Amino acid sequence: MVWATPSPAEEHETMIRSHGYSFYGDLKYPEDYAHFDYVNPDAPKGGEISISTLGTFDSMNPYSRKGRGGALSTIMFESLLGDGVGGEAAPADVYGEYYCLLCESLEYPESKDWVIFHMRPEARFSDGTPVTAHDIAFSHNLLLDQGLQSYADAVRKRIPKVEVIDDHTIKFYFTEGISRRSLIDQVGFVPAWSKKWYEESGARLDESRLETSPGSGPYMIEEVDVNRRIVYARNPDYWGKDLPFNVGRNNFDRIRVEYFGDENSAFEAFKSGEYTFRSEGNSRQWATAYDFPKVQDGYVVKEEIADGSPPTPTGFIFNLGREVLQDKRVREAVSLAFNFEWTNESLQYGLFKPRASFTQDTPLMATGTPEGAELEFLQSLGDAVAPELLIEEVRMPHVSEPERLLDRRNARRAMRLLDEAGWAVGDDGMRRNAEGEPLRLTFLLNSSGSATLSAVVENFVANLENYGIDAVLEKVDSSQYTARERDRDYDMIYDSYAAFLGTGTGLAQRYGSEAASYSLFNPAGLASPMVDAIIEASLNADTREEEEAAMTALDRALRYEFIMIPLWYNDVFWTAYYDQYDHPEEQPPFALGYLDFWWYDAEKAAELRAAGALR
CATH class of the missing domain: 3.10.105.10 (Dipeptide-binding Protein; Domain 3)
Structure with missing residues (x-):
């Protein structure tokens, strides 16, 4: 729910306090929402989903111009406003609406001259340390000092000042005389990095490295085998697992990414069961190669799922x-x-x-x-x-x-x-x-x-x-x-x-x-x-x-x-997966969500293994 109250300090201007943000002030989900409409709130937790990618990587720091970042290497980091696993939209059934994750509410004047985020005191990094307003301010400034130049140049002109009011309250000021577009959501999506870790380790954002700072998100790095494999494991102590924002989401215990040198070897590995989910982009393969025995026997599902987003240009x-x-x-x-x-x-x-x-x-x-x-x-x-x-x-x-x-x-x-x-x-x-x-x-x-x-x-x-x-x-x-x-x-x-x-x-x-x-x-x-x-x-x-x-x-x-x-x-997603996963019957228009709100069916997985379709 969005409500307006007069500010004692600025009685001439209406103040807005809310659990989420959209530029025009309209939000589909009320303050007391239980979960997003498209998720299965009873989705079981567990199992593994494994995917493939092509090429190589030599870094787990995707924010540097140096090196080649590993797949999904931003997955550990949350922000004040939440998004989906792998950067997909969340919620995925609306456009231009953002809901609190590390924050519990935000407030701003009708003019949008500034915004204050009130953070959740219970938020924690994976090492158990609290996520504070000091970490958010540090992350914002780190991006300006060591991030991409095009980003830093644009942000400095629009956001001249950040103020930590207390450990769980942070205020961003916006430049006078400019459009208020993309300002609140800009600061709301700054990744939260641990100030303590960066200061103690001496690491830089603009360097290629395999070591990463602890994140506050549902997944942590379990294994990195350069140019072969990355495994992310669900944090059993994840602080935000019961938030309405996360109900029915983050369902897999492990997300495994297998690396391959070329498309052919990747496809053959899928057929053998080396990984279990494939979002196909090759028309020839989609048309001709999915007639192998596991598809014919029903062990592998071949499915087209509608895509409501505009196609990537x-x-x-x-x-x-x-x-x-x-x-x-x-x-x-x-x-x-x-x-x-x-x-x-x-x-x-x-x-x-x-x-x-x-x-x-x-x-x-x-x-x-x-x-x-x-x-x-x-x-x-x-x-x-x-x-x-x-x-x-x-x-x-x-x-x-x-x-x-x-x-x-x-x-x-x-x-x-x-x-x-x-x-x-x-x-x-x-x-x-x-x-x-x-x-x-x-x-x-x-x-x-x-x-x-x-x-x-x-x-x-x-x-x-x-x-x-x-x-x-x-x-x-x-x-x-x-x-x-x-x-x-x-x-x-x-x-x-x-x-x-x-x-x-x-x-x-x-x-x-x-x-x-x-x-x-x-x-x-x-x-x-x-x-x-x-x-x-x-x-x-x-x-x-x-x-x-x-x-x-x-x-x-x-x-x-x-x-x-x-x-x-293509206005549909081409998907193929071993028949051990389920997804909502009604897919949201703006995300496929296989890493986000799909889930693992343990009984189906056991049947696949009993039949020898998977090891």
Whole structure:
């Protein structure tokens, strides 16, 4: 329940105190909620769920630019406001609502000029020491001093001061004259690290290391075998196990992550029972490889589960820092070498849909020409908006012939664009500029990825070569890939941005100009004054309707800027698992939740072992 009372110190302003937070003040779950609607409150605790990942790791500190962090290595750390296991939404049936975890309540004025969190005195780290306001303040400052530069730069401008009022009360102040978007939730999701551990150990947040500070969450590290395995075990003394926020959640005793060098070995290991849950992303395997005996005998369940979130905007991303790719005509021509229709039918068994939008299949997806509230919003930004954006149809992916890889009509269009951009075809069939320099593009790909993705990229590169482009596909191992991705050492890369369903200052980190030259969240290096203006204006939306108009405009503008070749999407999760797990009959729309609110059925597990399906 949210209630308002006049503040003695500030009688002119209404104060809000609540068990949770949303920008507009509306919360689905009341103060006395017993559990989230979608969980099974009687879910049994116990058992193990095991999953796989590809590549390598050399660190259990995921907050450093150095090294490659282990899978789920943030799982031990909680925050004032709670989220799901592995960073999924919690609750997963609403968007933009956050509920207290380390805090028991928060209060703030109607102006949102500051926020006070009242923490739970019973909260403990796994070593038994209390989680206090001093730890939260320390963690906040540690991120500013030793965390990612793009994060620190953005936060310093918005949050000038933090004050520890007492051991269990902390206050954050927000800069005057800026939007109040993403401020309370920003500080509410700072990971809680042990100040005592960091000071005693001398560890730094920006260093690669296997040793970690104690966390306050339900899971602790049980085993780390570098490049082979990570095991997390449920803390039997977890302080928050009975909170309504956690009822029906955190059900497994152990979460085991097995590492593999390539997709094929990972799949074979699943078939043999080396791990027991698989979220499939390879269309070829989903279509053809799940007919092995354990599936036929019912020991392995193959299930499609609806996904209500907008699909991740994944694609072939252009590095706009490369001079050759700053010409949109070149990017247009390069994009025409991708044949979705042929790729989907020939390599992916027709299982995908072409993705067009950064908010695909949501009410925020831009369509046609702007009109109504969206048009009014864009017009209010004046000269910041490209005139053609107001009158042209929103950008949609090109269509290709599915019968052959090289679509001749698109090829002719691409040739004209390259000619116009000054890249003429020489006697040797290669395209060169006026200085005689060849049009060369390097595509960076992680060699541990799926064979299907590799085939997709190889065919795309082959079409580029047919255009007279000197296209080079560089497959590198996971560690090299991570290093080069961070250094933006590529012309093109298979990567992704973050989908959005609402505004927030995080949009500036992902899509804004301020940190475009170095932000890990902006692999294209997009720096668009128009996008900046839309994001900034969206932060001042006073109603959901205004916010939705701004987000639709942002989708339209991002598609206009054309920073990536959008690929495909799937509106269901492809899951396969040994028949020893259960999940709610009604899945929430915003999370699959297999590590969060699924549970282990001991009787089914015993039957699998008796049948020899699992060891």
